[in-house]
Amino acid sequence: MVKKTKLNNLARQTVGGLAAKLLGWRTWIQAAFLLVWLDPMSLRLHNVCGPVFHCYACPLATFACPIGVIAQFGAIHIFPFAAVGFLVVLGALFGSLICGWVCPFGLLQDLAANVPTAKFSLPKWTGYLRYVVLIGTVLAIPYFFGESHPLFICRVCPAGALEKAVPDMAQQAIAGQQIVWPNALKLTILVLFLIAIFFVKRPWCRLLCPLGAIFLLFNRISAFFIRFNVDKCTNCLQCHKFCKYNIEPEKSPNDLRCIRCLECTRCAFDALTFGSIFERRQ
Amino acid sequence: MDLTDKKTKVIIFCLLTLLGVVLFAYGIFFHFTNISPQQPDDPAVRTASELALIKEVSIGGVTRDTSGELRQTYTGKPPQACPT
Numbered sequence: 001m002v003k004k005t006k007l008n009n010l011a012r013q014t015v016g017g018l019a020a021k022l023l024g025w026r027t028w029i030q031a032a033f034l035l036v037w038l039d040p041m042s043l044r045l046h047n048v049c050g051p052v053f054h055c056y057a058c059p060l061a062t063f064a065c066p067i068g069v070i071a072q073f074g075a076i077h078i079f080p081f082a083a084v085g086f087l088v089v090l091g092a093l094f095g096s097l098i099c100g101w102v103c104p105f106g107l108l109q110d111l112a113a114n115v116p117t118a119k120f121s122l123p124k125w126t127g128y129l130r131y132v133v134l135i136g137t138v139l140a141i142p143y144f145f146g147e148s149h150p151l152f153i154c155r156v157c158p159a160g161a162l163e164k165a166v167p168d169m170a171q172q173a174i175a176g177q178q179i180v181w182p183n184a185l186k187l188t189i190l191v192l193f194l195i196a197i198f199f200v201k202r203p204w205c206r207l208l209c210p211l212g213a214i215f216l217l218f219n220r221i222s223a224f225f226i227r228f229n230v231d232k233c234t235n236c237l238q239c240h241k242f243c244k245y246n247i248e249p250e251k252s253p254n255d256l257r258c259i260r261c262l263e264c265t266r267c268a269f270d271a272l273t274f275g276s277i278f279e280r281r282q
Numbered sequence: 283m284d285l286t287d288k289k290t291k292v293i294i295f296c297l298l299t300l301l302g303v304v305l306f307a308y309g310i311f312f313h314f315t316n317i318s319p320q321q322p323d324d325p326a327v328r329t330a331s332e333l334a335l336i337k338e339v340s341i342g343g344v345t346r347d348t349s350g351e352l353r354q355t356y357t358g359k360p361p362q363a364c365p366t
Contacts, residue, residue: 048333277292
């Protein structure tokens, strides 16, 4: 019995304890994953979807963008079984943990947010815009109008603009060639995005990211989750200060707006901890 | 349904994972599509797996034409990147 209890405690400490230890290394972990997405070995595995928002038009992309693939498949009226299955498995396991710890576009926004400027908060309802983007530009527009429509996701995506169009323009400028500008809408979104990342925490993720919208749907049911222990909570509201996304973690630890940066698990009283369904609990 | 209950979470997780794995496996191993060549008079229709199709769409290499057929957008060397 004692041995079993010890094993249970160890299992609990493994996930929560590991998360606590890794918390200070989050930027480095994101940077390490960035190396994976940037294809340092020139593998160009573009017949496989990656789990993150990273444009496959980029010369430095290991995998295909799942959102791009879903939209392009929609445009040719074929259901993307592999891409959807992959996202469902990842979502069921991690939820938006991928947004907080793995996504390169998230890393870029996190780094920009470190610049000391006034930061503005966003109203709660703006989080639903992601579903407008997902349903509109990723599902409906590609299906009904094809990939030539100006609001097709890849034609307005700031990741594509930043990772492909801008380097191409720079290359053309350096080579003295005529510069091929991306369309005005894409350019406007890119400029707005580049301004917004300095004044709002993760504006793309919180406002418009269709991939985040998919992963967030799994937050309340994913295998890894944030656990709130009401008995340990002292109502100090320290977690409100830890959370940069205006979520009240004690009320909604697996909120649909949470990107799972896990900052709230810094709770001094262990009222908020990172857990998983794989732990044995008595 | 209480989503904080561990048993419920485990059941939902298992069902979702099963669904995801089935979709993924079907896409990879059993889902094939016929793609016509760019030239309409060329009779050589090829069958592409979903993985091959992912690669093709990532460079804008396939389109659905007015007759409803999937058609390659290039002949010979594939484009470097998608047209968007």
